[in-house]
Amino acid sequence: MFGNDAKQRIIRLLAPHNGDEDARVCKDIPDDACHQVPANRRWLILGQLASALAELLVNAKTVLPWLFQAVGAPVWLIGWLVPIRESGSMLPQLLLGAWVRHMPVRKGAWLWGAGLQAGCLVLMALTALLFSGWLAGVLLLGGLALMSLSRGLCSIAAKDVLGKTIPKNGRGRVTGTGASLAGGLGLLFGLMLGWLGELPLWGYVLILLAAAAVWVLGMLCYRRIEEQPGATEGGVNGWRHALHSLQLVRDDADFRRFLLVRTLLLSTALVTPYYVLLAQDHDGAARVLGSLVIAQGLAQFASSWVWGWLADLSSRRVLQLAGAIAALLGLAVWLHLGVLGGTPFAGYFAGVVFVLSLAHAGVRVGRKTYLVDLAGGNRRTDYVAVSNTLMGVLLLLAGALSMLLALLSGLAVILVFSLLALLGVWLAQSLPDVQADAPSEDK
Structure with missing residues (x-):
């Protein structure tokens, strides 16, 4: 190996x-x-x-x-x-x-x-x-x-x-x-x-x-x-500090817009289990699960360095490209299986999970790079704390949305999450290109 x-x-x-x-x-x-x-x-x-x-x-x-x-x-x-x-x-x-x-x-x-x-x-x-x-x-x-x-x-x-x-x-x-x-x-x-x-x-x-x-x-x-004993002074309650920093969402329009785009592109992670369920409904053999695990691992291994190189050129474009791939994939699967009544062929879902994992890796690399480059000076920690806090809450709300959609069908979840990803791609166009115009350190 x-x-x-x-x-x-x-x-x-x-x-x-x-x-x-x-x-x-x-x-x-x-x-x-x-x-x-x-x-x-x-x-x-x-x-x-x-x-x-x-x-x-x-x-x-x-x-x-x-x-x-x-x-x-x-x-x-x-x-x-x-x-x-x-x-x-x-x-x-x-x-x-x-x-x-x-x-x-x-x-x-x-x-x-x-x-x-x-x-x-x-x-x-x-x-x-x-x-x-x-x-x-x-x-x-x-x-x-x-x-x-x-x-x-x-x-x-x-x-x-x-x-x-x-x-x-x-x-x-x-x-x-x-x-x-x-x-x-x-x-x-x-x-x-x-x-x-x-x-x-x-x-x-x-x-x-x-x-x-x-x-x-x-x-x-x-x-x-x-491990040598370290200093224990100066600890800060991260939750209280993050709540205090929520004014960044109100005061920084670019950061607020980035959070909205990141929220919409959460769909690239949340939709994966529904593809897996479709695969299991089609063929419940363990070899199918094995192919999905291999496809996911290969995609992450093969694509992360490419996305990283592209993100250094324009992380906004990476977010758009990766989000578009995930959205178009979902629409194609919904059209093929739901509207046209197509039948999955051998390796169909392994290929779907591979492409989706490629896209999700791009979204992850793009959003991390964009956030670091958007923040200036010593405000980077505040940006990350606020972003992660809000995303943690929004993930739970997204789980409630997917639960309601799942009462209809897995394909309904895929369709809605694909449309949300497309909306995120469109809104990302209004984000500033932080690689071309680096923010000032006292932003």
Whole structure:
């Protein structure tokens, strides 16, 4: 799967380095932590690998909709999967940030978050075995909500631990290596599903338990990290600060317009489970799920760097292009399956998910790049805090909308979300080109 050059890079990242080499790059971490960098690098990579792999095994866009169908949960509940998964990990970061920053050693917060996620997965596995129908769906959503809140705790702590233990010019390699290794294992997971025929309910239970086991292995690695106690002064309540900063929405017209465009383009993430449900209705074999997992992983791997290069030229155009791709794809599927009564061919939904994942990757890269370049000076943190807070709330409202639409049909959800994405593409035309005209630092 990996070439010789890639293998050598992975070995160099995981293996200890000599002290002299690390001493030369330890410029922004305590001197006492410098000699621990090689071992910490290894444990951090393994911890991040476990985190990314566990999340891939229980992906809210592909795997969990399949599980909900297996337990007989109603379609309108499935529409809540992505909103709860995403909003639950956004909102607690604002509430829990101050608490984590009052901890001298912050890896403990990550361990708590990982342990809670493992426990939630075990409870979800038991729920799938013991219950069915709408009750199973509601209980599974409750477990997902708790797991998402715990994920927010891990996210806060992971950034702090990485910054305290790894020098600045080595952090990207640590994060990138963990994600790449998880991607490779994720492809193996998709191929394994592709070899299977019909996946019984206990198969999904095993996937949930496997994800819990991966989190436990991650905890065993993460606890080996040698983290020096850090400063605990100056903590700010992120939620109160974000609410105070909401005046940005009133005072900054460009930021307000960007938030509206970002809200409309949320549809590129929220619509995925409904394509997955259509695929399962057409063919419920596990090989179909495997093909969807592979398609999603390949799209993210293949497109992110291209979108990043284009976003440096014009992130506004990236938002428009990616949003248009997702919208036109949805309209084409609605027209083919709903209006013309067409029949999906082999690989139809894998291709659809591949294209949609390409588009969603573009929306993610475009919006992140646009927001960073739109903000000026020290206001960047306020922009991000306000944006994430509002998006967390709006995701829940979008979940309510998709629930109502799902009472009609999955194709109705796809049609409405495609039209919303087209509206977002049109409104994005009025956004300033921040790459061409960089905002002033005192904006």
